[in-house]
Each structure stands twice: as structure tokens, then as C-alpha cells.
Amino acid sequence: MKRAMGGKTAGSRRDVWLLISIVILCLYALFLIYPLFMVLRNAVVSESGAFTLSHFVKFFSKRYYISTMANSFALSVSVTAFSLLLGLPLAYFYNLYEIKGARVLQIFIILCSMSAPFVGAYSWILLLGRNGVITNLFKNLLGVTIPSIYGFHGIVLVLCSQMFPLVFLYVSGALRNVDNTLLEASENMGCSGAKRFFTVVIPLCAPSVIAAMLMVFMRAFADFGTPMFIGEGYRTFPVELYNSFISETGGDTHFAAALAVIAIVITALVFLIQRYVNNRFQFTMSALHPIERRKAKGLHNVLIHAFCYLVVLFGYAPQLYVIYTSFQNTSGKIFVQGYSLNSYREALAQLQNAIPNTFLIGGVALLFIVATSVLVAYLVVRRNNFVNRFIDTLSMIPYVIPGAVIGIAMIISFNKKPLVLVGTAAIMIIALVIRRNAYTIRSSVAILQQIPLSVEEAASSLGSSKLKTFFRVTMPMMGNGIISGALLSWIAIITELATGILLYNYRTTTLTIEIFTAVLRGNYGIAAAMACILTVMTTISLLLFMKISKNKDITF
Known part of the structure; x- marks a missing residue:
């Protein structure tokens, strides 16, 4: 019972x-x-309610719309590549070597990624815009006109300054699980420095590197505020999606729904490819002897510190300048003295x-x-x-x-x-x-x-x-x-x-x-x-x- x-x-x-x-x-x-089903439904019906694929035909038949997709892909790939170039070595140096002020450095690295991307775009406008402080400095002192912040290169610059911390955080997490004996063994076999970084460290961190690449790629692809502010003639897919739905002459809900379906398909494919690649590289590690930071010597130590601090300065300087300008007097929309x-x-x-x-x-x-x-x-x-x-x-x-x-x-x-x-x-x-x-x-x-x-x-x-x-x-x-x-x-x-x-x-x-x-x-x-x-x-x-x-x- x-x-x-x-x-x-x-x-x-x-x-x-x-x-x-x-x-x-x-x-x-x-x-x-x-809601996603309703998006799909709206994408394949006309105003009268009849089934149609005309909204997709409109997108794929016009070069204007195809170019926005190509622009978004080019932008996302570029941001991912440059974020890896900054974030990977930064994580490597931070976790393997003693860096003065490392605790404060990490806080600022994290803060770089925590502001809204469009705030970063606004910050860089103040620095490198047509009347930006750095733009005027080069023009007045050196007579040099530096490239405009607006367009493709500016968007890449802004997004990289906020995306490299994601790579840093993912790779740092992976390095916590790397056994120090593996690095010591490779060094005893004559594999050190850059060679060890590329042949030992990156393969050991491959799953996290792939995950970081997906995160950066998807965030760059989906970002709306940065291209909206500084894209000017450089059109991206999220901005086109927004403009199609919210238009001064009345948005086209059905065409916007078709664009949304295309965005879902693209991101899903990228995600599935990442999952497939990640599963091919998947393995587990247990750090019985976690990595112990050691002090670099001589010029090597100077270069490591210089790289780390310059990268963090690159990421956080725009926010520092925004803080500075927030205390400046304004006359209408113009900054004035005081x-x-x-x-x-x-x-x-x-x-x-x-x-x-x-x-x-x-x-x-x-x-x-x-x-x-x-x-x-x-x-x-x-x-x-x-x-x-x-x-x-x-x-x-x-x-x-x-x-x-x-x-x-x-x-x-x-x-x-x-x-x-x-x-x-x-x-x-x-x-x-x-x-x-x-x-x-x-x-x-x-x-x-x-x-x-x-x-x-x-x-x-x-x-x-x-x-x-x-x-x-x-x-x-x-x-x-x-x-x-x-x-x-x-x-x-x-x-x-x-x-x-x-x-x-x-x-x-x-x-x-x-x-x-x-x-x-x-x-x-x-x-x-x-x-x-x-x-x-x-x-x-x-x-x-x-x-x-x-x-x-x-x-x-």
C-alpha cells in the first residue's frame, strides 16, 4: 500500500x-x-490576401536590395576578422603574463562592450566626424585630412571597438581550462612565442574562438544604430528592414515581412554552420594545473603592456570623450567654451x-x-x-x-x-x-x-x-x-x-x-x-x- x-x-x-x-x-x-509564423504569412500574401512570392522576387530582382545584403556580409566579416586580431592576442597576453593594473584593465575591457553600439558611433563622430576633435587636430596642425568616419570603414571601426571584448572574454574563458603543462611541454620542445600561440593555444581554444566569431558576426550583422548614424551612403540590411517597415510615405508591411524572413533564414544558416563546425572541433579539457601568469622581460614586457593598454584605450577613449563633452557648455546645438x-x-x-x-x-x-x-x-x-x-x-x-x-x-x-x-x-x-x-x-x-x-x-x-x-x-x-x-x-x-x-x-x-x-x-x-x-x-x-x-x- x-x-x-x-x-x-x-x-x-x-x-x-x-x-x-x-x-x-x-x-x-x-x-x-x-509571431514568426505571422511574419512568414505576411511575407507570402498580397494586400488582397492572395498567395504571392512577389515580395521575395522584388528583393532578389533589384540590385539595390542585393547590395544591402552584400554590404552587411562584407561588414560582418570585416568586423569579425579585426575583432579577432585585437581580442585573441589581448586574451593571450592578459592570461599568460603579468600586466600591471590587470584588474582595472579587465573592467575597462568589459565596459567597452557594455555600451550600446550606436553610443559608440556617436562617440566616434565627436572624435573623427567632419568637425571632430581628432579631425580638426590633424587638419590644423599637420594640414592632413584624415579619412571620414562615415561609411564602411567608419562602421567597421566603431563595431570593432565594441566587439573585440567579446573575443577576449570567450578566449579568456577557454584559457582558464588549458592545462599549463601543455604550454610548458610545447616550450620545452622549442615551440614558444608566436609559434606557440598559433600552433598550440588557438587550436586548444578553437571551440571558444568559433563561438566568439559567431557572436561577433551576428551582432555586427544585426546592428542597426551604427549604420543608421554613420552609414550615410553605405546601406545595410537591418537599416533597410527598418526603413521598409517605418517609412515617411507609409511602410510596406508585407515587403518588410519578406525581408524579416530572409534575415531569419540567413542567421539560421550561419548559426547551423557554426554549430556544425563547432561540433567538429568539440573536445573537453580539465586544467589540473591552471595557467600561471609569468612576468615577461625586457622589450617583450614593454610591447605586451603597450599593446594591451593601446587596445583598451582604442575601445574606451570614445566613451571618455563623451563624458568630457557632457560637461561642455552648449549654445543651441553647438558646443561653446566653458x-x-x-x-x-x-x-x-x-x-x-x-x-x-x-x-x-x-x-x-x-x-x-x-x-x-x-x-x-x-x-x-x-x-x-x-x-x-x-x-x-x-x-x-x-x-x-x-x-x-x-x-x-x-x-x-x-x-x-x-x-x-x-x-x-x-x-x-x-x-x-x-x-x-x-x-x-x-x-x-x-x-x-x-x-x-x-x-x-x-x-x-x-x-x-x-x-x-x-x-x-x-x-x-x-x-x-x-x-x-x-x-x-x-x-x-x-x-x-x-x-x-x-x-x-x-x-x-x-x-x-x-x-x-x-x-x-x-x-x-x-x-x-x-x-x-x-x-x-x-x-x-x-x-x-x-x-x-x-x-x-x-x-x-
């Missing part, structure tokens, strides 16, 4: 997790699968709704992200079946497709009854949760895989229910992974632009949208003050994370 009762109890406990799987799957079906807090006063006056909205919308989104991510992570690791693997795959889809696609999908799907969300804060929260929960899911899965199942079995043997064990034992042990993922999700939320710019209205505007608007209007003093407020928010978030998690080094 006890056995029968025990079997009933165990069955009911299993049903709880089955119910959680079904609920999460239904939420994804409503807020991801259905310093004051006037830009901050005007910025704060304009941000009376934006700052609270940023914290409210972002905070609510983050709560939902943490709540759903830990459940998904547990289902994926501890309840591994087809349904839960499918949920895990669904969570990665918004991670790799452009934010504008998610925004367009939400508008098409929820702008009429029975569920009208367009124009509300709810649609922005849902879009942020769908788009940014992958960070927390991945970090939660990684930490849960390191927690022995025997810990939960011990709690269960003492009479604790499965849910009670999860909330009181498993979740506290997952703390560092949850906090790490939540930090990345939070930074991505407060710097989000591509989705928010399509979904906001005057009541739900956020800090990043206000900065974007101020720059477009040429209010550079106010934009600088707003950008500094955003920088302070991201810096405080990073420092709080490091304080709470007690992590000395942050890696992916």
Missing part, C-alpha cells in the same frame, strides 16, 4: 515538471512561434519618463527572465527529453536573429483582437524577455551541469519534495551562474535599441531610445549627458555583479 501511495506521489511530482514544460512551451508558442551641468539638467528634464521606464520595463523583464531561465535550465539538464530540448532550441532563436525582426513580428501579431499589445509596456517586456533570456539560460545550464545530481537525491531521500529541493537546494547552488547570466541580460536590456525603436510610444520611451533621438536631432550635449547616465548604470551593474559574485575574472 505504501509502495502504491509512493508511486502516486512520485507520479504527481513528475507531473509538476511536465506541467511546467507545457506552460513554458505554450508561452513560446504564443510569443515566439506565432563647462557646466546644463546638459545634465536638460537631459534629466527630458528623461523624467525614460529613466523610470528603463528600470521598470527592464526590471520586470529581468524578473521574468530569471524565473523562466532557471526553470528551462533545470528542464534541459535534469529532465532531458525531446520537448525540453525543443524549448532550449526555441530560446536560442531570438538570440541569433536581428532585433528588428522580433519587433516587426510582435507588431504584426499583436496589433488587433483578440490580443492587442501594441502601444503598451507589456509588448516591450515580452519582446525583451524573448530576446534576452538566452544569456541567463546558457549560464544557468552551464552551472547546473557542474552540480552533482547526488546533492538533489540526498535532499529527496530526507523527505524533501522535488520542487522544494529545486528552490531550496539547487537554485542557491546555481547562484553564480544565474547572477552572471542576469547581468548580461540586464546590460543587453538597458542598451536595447533595435526592438524598442519599433515598439515604443511616448509613454514607454526608454533611455537608449531618448539618446538615439537626441543624436538624430543633433542635440549632442544632451545626448552626451544621457550617454553618461547610461554608462553609469552599466558600470554600477558590473561592479555590483563583481561584488555579489566575488568573481575576480569575468569570462563567457
Whole structure:
């Protein structure tokens, strides 16, 4: 009888997790699968509702649209290549050699990647624009006209200054797992310096290098703000997608949907190719003897320090100059002599709704992200079946497709009854949760895989229910992974632009949208003050994370 009762109890406990799987799957079906299906539907129907492929024919038959795709690919490949050139050696030097001020250096490296890309574009305009400080310096002192920041080269410069930290973080994480004896053995065999870097270190870090390449490529391909600001004649796919949907003469929803489908197909193919290549290079390492930093000697030491500090200066100098200009006086839209807090006063006056909205919308989104991510992570690791693997795959889809696609999908799907969300804060929260929960899911899965199942079995043997064990034992042990993922999700939320710019209205505007608007209007003093407020928010978030998690080094 006890056995029968025990079997009933165990069955009911299993049903709880089955119910959680079904609920999460239904939420994804409503807020991801259905919107993407509506995008596909709109892409293959005409205004009259008849089936047509004319929108795709229009795209592939006109050189103008094909060139935007080619431009985006050329841009993404270039940004990926230059980010590797900076990030790989930076991670190598940082992890293998003693560098003075390494702790501070790492903080600034991370901060380089935490500002919104369009803020970086605005920063570089102040430095290298037609009236930029560096532009004028070269022109007045040397009589040299340096190349314009606008166009392809400028976009590559801006994105590289913010993407190389991603390569640094991924490769640093891989180097934590490299056994030092492998490096010592290679050095004893006469393989040192650059030869060791290319023949030993990079092959050992291959999976992380490939993952970093995918991340940089996809972020560069999906970036909207930077080409919008400084692209001028250089057209990219995300900007074309936005312009097709939001047009002064009335957007073409069906053609924009076709562009969104093309974007989904391209990003999915890139992601699948990366997964295939990554699986070919996949292997596990256990660092019984972690790498110990050693001090370089002579000129070698000077060059290492010079490289590291110059790269970080390249990445963070634009933000430093924005901070400087935020204190300059302005007359209308022009900077004038003298310093004051006037830009901050005007910025704060304009941000009376934006700052609270940023914290409210972002905070609510983050709560939902943490709540759903830990459940998904547990289902994926501890309840591994087809349904839960499918949920895990669904969570990665918004991670790799452009934010504008998610925004367009939400508008098409929820702008009429029975569920009208367009124009509300709810649609922005849902879009942020769908788009940014992958960070927390991945970090939660990684930490849960390191927690022995025997810990939960011990709690269960003492009479604790499965849910009670999860909330009181498993979740506290997952703390560092949850906090790490939540930090990345939070930074991505407060710097989000591509989705928010399509979904906001005057009541739900956020800090990043206000900065974007101020720059477009040429209010550079106010934009600088707003950008500094955003920088302070991201810096405080990073420092709080490091304080709470007690992590000395942050890696992916």
C-alpha cells in the first residue's frame, strides 16, 4: 500500500515538471512561434490576401536590395576578422603574463562592450566626424585630412571597438581550462612565442574562438544604430528592414515581412554552420594545473603592456570623450567654451519618463527572465527529453536573429483582437524577455551541469519534495551562474535599441531610445549627458555583479 501511495506521489511530482514544460512551451508558442509564423504569412500574401512570392522576387530582382545584403556580409566579416586580431592576442597576453593594473584593465575591457553600439558611433563622430576633435587636430596642425568616419570603414571601426571584448572574454574563458603543462611541454620542445600561440593555444581554444566569431558576426550583422548614424551612403540590411517597415510615405508591411524572413533564414544558416563546425572541433579539457601568469622581460614586457593598454584605450577613449563633452557648455546645438551641468539638467528634464521606464520595463523583464531561465535550465539538464530540448532550441532563436525582426513580428501579431499589445509596456517586456533570456539560460545550464545530481537525491531521500529541493537546494547552488547570466541580460536590456525603436510610444520611451533621438536631432550635449547616465548604470551593474559574485575574472 505504501509502495502504491509512493508511486502516486512520485507520479504527481513528475507531473509538476511536465506541467511546467507545457506552460513554458505554450508561452513560446504564443510569443515566439506565432509571431514568426505571422511574419512568414505576411511575407507570402498580397494586400488582397492572395498567395504571392512577389515580395521575395522584388528583393532578389533589384540590385539595390542585393547590395544591402552584400554590404552587411562584407561588414560582418570585416568586423569579425579585426575583432579577432585585437581580442585573441589581448586574451593571450592578459592570461599568460603579468600586466600591471590587470584588474582595472579587465573592467575597462568589459565596459567597452557594455555600451550600446550606436553610443559608440556617436562617440566616434565627436572624435573623427567632419568637425571632430581628432579631425580638426590633424587638419590644423599637420594640414592632413584624415579619412571620414562615415561609411564602411567608419562602421567597421566603431563595431570593432565594441566587439573585440567579446573575443577576449570567450578566449579568456577557454584559457582558464588549458592545462599549463601543455604550454610548458610545447616550450620545452622549442615551440614558444608566436609559434606557440598559433600552433598550440588557438587550436586548444578553437571551440571558444568559433563561438566568439559567431557572436561577433551576428551582432555586427544585426546592428542597426551604427549604420543608421554613420552609414550615410553605405546601406545595410537591418537599416533597410527598418526603413521598409517605418517609412515617411507609409511602410510596406508585407515587403518588410519578406525581408524579416530572409534575415531569419540567413542567421539560421550561419548559426547551423557554426554549430556544425563547432561540433567538429568539440573536445573537453580539465586544467589540473591552471595557467600561471609569468612576468615577461625586457622589450617583450614593454610591447605586451603597450599593446594591451593601446587596445583598451582604442575601445574606451570614445566613451571618455563623451563624458568630457557632457560637461561642455552648449549654445543651441553647438558646443561653446566653458563647462557646466546644463546638459545634465536638460537631459534629466527630458528623461523624467525614460529613466523610470528603463528600470521598470527592464526590471520586470529581468524578473521574468530569471524565473523562466532557471526553470528551462533545470528542464534541459535534469529532465532531458525531446520537448525540453525543443524549448532550449526555441530560446536560442531570438538570440541569433536581428532585433528588428522580433519587433516587426510582435507588431504584426499583436496589433488587433483578440490580443492587442501594441502601444503598451507589456509588448516591450515580452519582446525583451524573448530576446534576452538566452544569456541567463546558457549560464544557468552551464552551472547546473557542474552540480552533482547526488546533492538533489540526498535532499529527496530526507523527505524533501522535488520542487522544494529545486528552490531550496539547487537554485542557491546555481547562484553564480544565474547572477552572471542576469547581468548580461540586464546590460543587453538597458542598451536595447533595435526592438524598442519599433515598439515604443511616448509613454514607454526608454533611455537608449531618448539618446538615439537626441543624436538624430543633433542635440549632442544632451545626448552626451544621457550617454553618461547610461554608462553609469552599466558600470554600477558590473561592479555590483563583481561584488555579489566575488568573481575576480569575468569570462563567457
